[in-house]
Amino acid sequence: MSHRIFNFSAGPAMLPTEALEKSAQALVNYQGKGFGIAEVSHRGKEFEAVNDEAIARCKQLLGLGDTHDVLFLQGGATQLFTVIPLNFLHGSADYLVSGEWSKKAASFAKEVGKINTVASSEASNFDHAPPPGQWKLASDADYFHVCSNETVHGHRLVAWPQHPNLIVDASSEFLSRPHPVKDCALVYGGAQKNLGPAGVVLVLVRKDLYPKQKKVPSKLWSFKDQAENKSMINTPPTFGIYVLLEIFRWLEAQxxxxxxxxxxxxxxxxxxxxxxxxxxxxxxxxxxxxxxxxxxxxxxxxxxxxxxxxxxxxxxxxxxxxxxxxxxxxxxxxxxxxxxxxxxxxxxxxxxxxxxxxx
Ligand SMILES: Cc1ncc(COP(=O)(O)O)c(C=O)c1O
Known part of the structure; x- marks a missing residue:
């Protein structure tokens, strides 16, 4: 192993050396087959097996059953800021604004429809997340969006809120602790902090949301269509997904x-x-x-x-x-x-x- 320093970057960030070494090997010569995993069709048997195993291991780590689908999307967590309201914002959605990232999510959603800011800590420069006692939740919101760990300001929701349609941006704490995904409508995060290289967004979506989806301009932005196609409507970021698989294996070994x-x-x-x-x-x-x-x-x-x-x-x-x-x-x-x-x-x-x- 070559020398590695301690890298405290916020993301793209340090990844486990063991997982990187295995990924590097797979990039050059996958299982001794004479080709790399990034050099074969996403519809071939090698990559299909990688995709299936990554989905299964992700579910296993989170104790998730058949209620949710695991998707590997593209466009960064920022794209989800728009795609989520495009699919699920019918009347009004609740947003907790606790930092730079949840503020951005709320501002993108505003471009799509009506939102209700349940509470904001912007007046104190986001030095904390407004506590539940201050939230003004609407009884008829389509969903409630929170960012569980504010990467810029350095605070987190100690416990994720309970809400029938909770949507969580978990980008900067994904798989760093057990998450109550079973009780969430949708959880998403860019890979480049805890999960792998930039370019993959891990999305966990509860299947009962599909009938509530609005018609979107492209199948690529439909969670239901992505799930039905195992995130392969078009070519997925195959090597990124391979690294996620190695990270999932590493997490289990830890x-x-x-x-x-x-x-x-x-x-x-x-x-x-x-x-x-x-x-x-x-x-x-x-x-x-x-x-x-x-x-x-x-x-x-x-x-x-x-x-x-x-x-x-x-x-x-x-x-x-x-x-x-x-x-x-x-x-x-x-x-x-x-x-x-x-x-x-x-x-x-x-x-x-x-x-x-x-x-
Ligand atoms: C909490 C959180 N949400 C969203 C994003 C945006 O992610 P991306 O750059 O993948 O769109 C970041 C990036 O740092 C983040 O920390």
Missing amino acids: GGLAAMEKRNAAKAALLYDAIDSSNGFYKGTVSDQQQRSHMNVTYRLPSEALTDEFVKTAAAGGMMGLKGYRTVGGIRASIYNAMPVEGCQALAAFMRDFASKKS
Whole structure:
């Protein structure tokens, strides 16, 4: 294995080395057959088997039965911001606006139809997600859309809400803990954080939604048609789906999602401890500590100059991708499933050392 550094990028992000090595092998020579998995027809037996196994393993990891379909779509999570309302927004839909991404989802939906913002934390720069007590849900909404982990602002919904038609953008926490997908109408996320390379969107859709779909201009945007065609109305991103399969195998070998949840909580605690014990040198950006994300740890230093120095010195020490989102600044350490505990230990030690030298 070649040398790999600790990459804290928010996405595209670090992927497990074992899964990458197996994928690299399959890209060059799939199962010793003399061709790569990206070089064969998506309708041939090799790729069909990959697609079927990926669907089955994804369901197995999530404990999903026959109520939902697993789709591998394209166009990024952003495309789903439009495709979801195109299919399901008849009268009005509820949106929780808790950060940059749920705000974007709501603004795209507004282009399609009427939405009701149930609550927004924009007035406090999205430093938390509005708690359920503040939500003004409509009784007749077509669906309720939330983003379960706000990648930019570093907070998450500790528990996903209960709603008969809950739609969740889980992009930045997909498969990092067990999810109550069984109780959701639709869950989706871009692959490029926890699941694989950019270019695939994992979508879990409850089958009883299909009769409620509106007519859309193209089959490509119809969940029902995509499900009936196993996401192969046209050529799917075959290699991306292959990497997802290797990630699903890897997750199972790690002990599944409950084991990942434990490990991710322990990793996040290392960094939050370094923030909390810094005598105010590092300031977390999330006002409700309960909601602090286990995937994106966001904090600020006393000045821009120190922030720049922190990022540069960390990079020189083999820790890259720590600069906060362009509109927010500060530091963001993204510690998805593939970030080893050692990466968080190294960053926590670096934070303590940096604070002690600069305080
Ligand atoms: C929570 C969340 N939703 C949606 C997106 C948009 O994803 P994409 O760039 O795949 O459209 C992102 C990207 O970072 C995200 O973090």
